[in-house]
Amino acid sequence: MQKQDYIVSVSVNAPIDNSLSYVCDIENLPVGSAVEVPLGKRKVNGIVLGKEAFKEAEYELKKVQCISETRPQLNQKFISWCQWLSKYYFYPLGVVLDLAYPPLKKHGRKTKHVVVPEITQSHAPSYTDEQKKVIDDISKINSFNVHLLHGVTGSGKTEVYLKLIENCLNQDKTAIVLVPEISLTPQLLNRFAARYPDDVAIIHSQLTAREKTNQWWSAYDKKKRILIGARSALFCPVKDIGLIIIDEEHESSYKQDEKLKYNGRDAAIMLAKIHDCPIVLGSATPSLETYKNAVSGKFQYHEMSQRVHQQNMPEMKVIDLKKERENRGNVDLPFWLSESLHSAIDMSLKNSKQTALFLNRRGLAQSVVCPDCSFVYMCPNCEISLTLHNKSDLVCHYCEYTEQYTDNCPSCDSLEIKPLGLGTEKIEKDISELFPDARVERVDRDKVINRHQLEDIINRMESNEIDILIGTQMIAKGLDFKNLQTVGLVLADVGFNLPNFRSSERSFQLITQVSGRAGRNADDPGKVIIQAYNTEHPSIVHALKNDFKGFCESELNVREKLNYPPYGKLAVVKFSSNHPNKLQSSQTKLQHFNQKYIEKHPENLRILGPGQAPFYRLKNRFRHQMIVTSRQYSHLQHYCQYLLANKKNIFDSQVKVLVDIDPLNMM
Numbered sequence: 001m002q003k004q005d006y007i008v009s010v011s012v013n014a015p016i017d018n019s020l021s022y023v024c025d026i027e028n029l030p031v032g033s034a035v036e037v038p039l040g041k042r043k044v045n046g047i048v049l050g051k052e053a054f055k056e057a058e059y060e061l062k063k064v065q066c067i068s069e070t071r072p073q074l075n076q077k078f079i080s081w082c083q084w085l086s087k088y089y090f091y092p093l094g095v096v097l098d099l100a101y102p103p104l105k106k107h108g109r110k111t112k113h114v115v116v117p118e119i120t121q122s123h124a125p126s127y128t129d130e131q132k133k134v135i136d137d138i139s140k141i142n143s144f145n146v147h148l149l150h151g152v153t154g155s156g157k158t159e160v161y162l163k164l165i166e167n168c169l170n171q172d173k174t175a176i177v178l179v180p181e182i183s184l185t186p187q188l189l190n191r192f193a194a195r196y197p198d199d200v201a202i203i204h205s206q207l208t209a210r211e212k213t214n215q216w217w218s219a220y221d222k223k224k225r226i227l228i229g230a231r232s233a234l235f236c237p238v239k240d241i242g243l244i245i246i247d248e249e250h251e252s253s254y255k256q257d258e259k260l261k262y263n264g265r266d267a268a269i270m271l272a273k274i275h276d277c278p279i280v281l282g283s284a285t286p287s288l289e290t291y292k293n294a295v296s297g298k299f300q301y302h303e304m305s306q307r308v309h310q311q312n313m314p315e316m317k318v319i320d321l322k323k324e325r326e327n328r329g330n331v332d333l334p335f336w337l338s339e340s341l342h343s344a345i346d347m348s349l350k351n352s353k354q355t356a357l358f359l360n361r362r363g364l365a366q367s368v369v370c371p372d373c374s375f376v377y378m379c380p381n382c383e384i385s386l387t388l389h390n391k392s393d394l395v396c397h398y399c400e401y402t403e404q405y406t407d408n409c410p411s412c413d414s415l416e417i418k419p420l421g422l423g424t425e426k427i428e429k430d431i432s433e434l435f436p437d438a439r440v441e442r443v444d445r446d447k448v449i450n451r452h453q454l455e456d457i458i459n460r461m462e463s464n465e466i467d468i469l470i471g472t473q474m475i476a477k478g479l480d481f482k483n484l485q486t487v488g489l490v491l492a493d494v495g496f497n498l499p500n501f502r503s504s505e506r507s508f509q510l511i512t513q514v515s516g517r518a519g520r521n522a523d524d525p526g527k528v529i530i531q532a533y534n535t536e537h538p539s540i541v542h543a544l545k546n547d548f549k550g551f552c553e554s555e556l557n558v559r560e561k562l563n564y565p566p567y568g569k570l571a572v573v574k575f576s577s578n579h580p581n582k583l584q585s586s587q588t589k590l591q592h593f594n595q596k597y598i599e600k601h602p603e604n605l606r607i608l609g610p611g612q613a614p615f616y617r618l619k620n621r622f623r624h625q626m627i628v629t630s631r632q633y634s635h636l637q638h639y640c641q642y643l644l645a646n647k648k649n650i651f652d653s654q655v656k657v658l659v660d661i662d663p664l665n666m667m
């Protein structure tokens with residue numbers, strides 16, 4: 001042992017809750033340094049969290065092997081943020097910290113692709129009164145503040161972001177802009193790159209490892225001071241953050257559903273707090289969580305209610321598909337197409353205008369059912385019916401299992417077996433038959449699997465090479481087409497009855513979003529047709545009146561009664577196994593554990609379940625879950641911590657347990 005040796009605590013990239021102590025003889029090893037250390041027989045990456053003088057330990061501590069040369073030091077603010085993530089979402093700190101680094105070494109080949117578009121510089125417009133007010137109000141305070149920018153689509157939110165970024169760059173600080181992955185289209189990136197050439201870095205999941213690494217370094221080194229990206233961009237340890245923007249803050253895609261199950265929006269708020277800088281959450285349909293925080297004064301509320309280029313919102317019409325069926329004149333139309341929507345499409349075609357049709361369901365038919373024996377094609381691995389694609393492929397939308405569809409029922413041989421329900425593929429087929437001269441294109445996950453394909457379709461939409469665009473919610477987000485006149489939501493009911501307390505909120509958002517796609521042209525407000533079976537559903541009624549506040553009031557009422565977010569905090573404990581009997585015995589132990597816990601802390605929690613998850617079997621794994629609600633996060637945290645500490649006593653070793661805090665997916 002040398003005199004200058006000391007002890008460092010290192011958070012290692014392994015599923016371990018605490019940091020580990022190592023002996024170190026490297027001179028001047030600052031906190032935040034990335035090191036390589038031995039762990040068992042392996043060598044793992046870790047981050048130095050603290051140092052202390054050497055004391056004679058009872059056992060022989062292992063030694064820090066080296067500083068990782070390719071991994072630069074992390075700043076203290078970033079580390080604090082990771083510590084919060086780790087604690088809040090119950091995920092090992094060392095694994096969280098490891099997410100900070102890009103996939104490759106700094107210096108490598110130049111990339112062929114241009115990640116950030118090169119484009120002629122644009123200039124700020126003269127702002128509308130609403131924009132001016134919002135910019136002034138937000139710029140007033142430079143410290144941590146959460147701002148909700150609630151602005152209808154086309155009200156000029158993006159211009160507000162661009163201006164706020166200018167103020168931030170003028171103080172030589174950096175800005176992070178988060179958008180949902182799917183909105184990272186050239187349409188959006190061009191606007192940022194055009195205003196701030198040479199200052200934009202971009203991080204999203206479709207970049208190559210080399211591209212991602214280069215973008216990461218340009219943001220880390222502050223060569224580019226604006227980082228735009230999907231939620232994972234938060235893990236780039238940018239210095240001197242002066243502003244964070246979360247566009248479409250209500251988007252469920254900000255929540256990561258696996259591993260570290262964080263919500264990018266909430267994590268960004270914490271990052272802003274640590275950097276003591278303002279954060280702006282923008283949306284035309286804010287989430288109820290955010291809206292309630294704005295109403296209660298925790299967040300600052302800013303509203304923009306006017307579209308920049310025109311006063312009129314598109315004409316909106318709801319069609320009751322039940323009545324339509326009874327009174328239909330034109331019997332040749334497919335069952336899902338009302339006469340109103342049909343004639344609107346026809347009109348737009350005649351006027352050389354575009355149509356977009358939305359349906360949140362892929363395929364030709366949702367399930368194939370035999371009317372004689374009620375046989376349904378099911379996935380053998382999952383408890384889900386198979387969806388028909390391409391006339392003869394039956395596909396599981398969860399595990400991608402496929403089998404061939406035959407004309408007779410595999411169970412009773414009946415020839416009556418037939419596809420039921422509706423998907424985007426079916427709409428495409430019917431529309432092409434009804435309008436044989438129209439140029440029809442479809443956008444969904446079956447057809448458009450990478451961003452180049454999506455970009456190609458956007459380009460062809462912009463240059464009027466497409467007449468009718470059919471798609472899932474993939475195309476409902478952030479796209480802006482001047483020549484789009486008719487927008488149809490084919491079946492608004494799709495989301496209503498999902499067993500999720502957020503389904504009304506989602507439907508309201510989708511209807512509003514879809515409507516916002518129309519009327520982007522000043523001379524033509526456009527037309528939105530919403531088809532539904534349940535036309536009295538609150539999400540339709542309020543969306544139709546453009547009554548966001550009314551919707552929130554009614555929905556918040558429901559949530560308060562049930563103690564659901566934003567009133568209560570929620571956690572889902574999911575446990576799954578390949579062995580249903582082990583799952584069952586673990587569940588019995590869990591029930592005992594819960595009983596004892598509730599006896600000790602009777603006021604703190606409500607526990608729903610445990611029981612089978614709505615999708616009991618997926619990919620051949622059996623799934624149980626339990627929902628825990630509380631008025632206070634601290635109570636939830638206490639319970640989850642205690643549960644995880646007792647994990648080994650409750651759950652069989654072949655049962656996997658996960659805690660999901662603020663869950664969105666409870667299926």
Ligand code: ADP
Binds near residue numbers: 128154160309
């Ligand atoms: P949002 O993000 O709220 O949907 P955008 O910022 O995209 O709105 O603005 C909608 C359209 O209006 C865009 O084409 C944008 O360039 C334009 N725009 C925004 N603000 C102004 C302004 N003050 N003057 C002129 N055009 C503007």
Ligand code: ZN
Binds near residue numbers: 379380401
């Ligand atoms: Zn399956």
Ligand code: ZN
Binds near residue numbers: 370371373374409412
């Ligand atoms: Zn049958």
